[in-house]
Amino acid sequence: GQNIDQPTEMTATEGAIVQINCTYQTSGFNGLFWYQQHAGEAPTFLSYNVLDGLEEKGRFSSFLSRSKGYSYLLLKELQMKDSASYLCAVPTSGGSYIPTFGRGTSLIVHP
Amino acid sequence: GAGVSQSPSNKVTEKGKDVELRCDPISGHTALYWYRQSLGQGLEFLIYFQGNSAPDKSGLPSDRFSAERTGGSVSTLTIQRTQQEDSAVYLCASSLALGTSGDYNEQFFGPGTRLTVL
Numbered sequence: 001g002q003n004i005d006q007p008t009e010m011t012a013t014e015g016a017i018v019q020i021n022c023t024y025q026t027s028g029f030n031g032l033f034w035y036q037q038h039a040g041e042a043p044t045f046l047s048y049n050v051l052d053g054l055e056e057k058g059r060f061s062s063f064l065s066r067s068k069g070y071s072y073l074l075l076k077e078l079q080m081k082d083s084a085s086y087l088c089a090v091p092t093s094g095g096s097y098i099p100t101f102g103r104g105t106s107l108i109v110h111p
Numbered sequence: 112g113a114g115v116s117q118s119p120s121n122k123v124t125e126k127g128k129d130v131e132l133r134c135d136p137i138s139g140h141t142a143l144y145w146y147r148q149s150l151g152q153g154l155e156f157l158i159y160f161q162g163n164s165a166p167d168k169s170g171l172p173s174d175r176f177s178a179e180r181t182g183g184s185v186s187t188l189t190i191q192r193t194q195q196e197d198s199a200v201y202l203c204a205s206s207l208a209l210g211t212s213g214d215y216n217e218q219f220f221g222p223g224t225r226l227t228v229l
């Protein structure tokens with residue numbers, strides 16, 4: 001099985017940088033996803049990490065350390081529209097690779 | 112092309128009634144997933160279809176829940192004898208076939224069906 005832990009809520013100021021952490025425990029590892037979900041909307045894909053290190057994509061970057069069971073999502077130059085829930089998901093191992101989602105971190109960006 | 116669509120967008124039903132929720136995946140996506148999300152909670156996996164393989168039903172919470180996927184495309188999630196605790200947003204997602212370790216295919220989610228059981 002696997003457990004995924006994320007902070008429940010974070011707040012940050014427009015223009016700042018915020019780091020959202022995710023720790024996981026899994027019997028096997030097949031990569032880690034980050035999704036963004038605005039209130040009342042469906043989740044949308046942000047990133048996927050399977051190797052250790054930092055993956056940068058515009059204002060968003062995602063980091064993975066497999067040995068520590070740890071990932072973070074880094075958001076730079078925060079905008080008001082970044083206020084959303086950020087979901088960490090880890091696919092199961094074995095015969096299928098179905099992502100199991102954490103509860104998500106609700107990010108509130110204020111002026 | 113069109114994304115994943117779900118219907119209805121909202122469903123209000125009385126306790127004990129049966130409901131059917133529909134999902135139309137993206138054309139060409141062989142993998143289809145159902146999740147549910149209660150207020151303030153994460154996504155709870157329900158069931159997964161992959162091509163013609165037997166579905167992974169390991170997430171279904173009880174035998175009142177069932178799903179089918181006809182012709183490898185449209186899927187229907189059925190909840191029999193609904194209970195108040197079934198109230199949630201039911202999300203469907205599709206992707207290309209899940210690959211081996213190191214390979215991935217992102218999930219594309221539909222807008223969800225908000226189910227309210229009175």
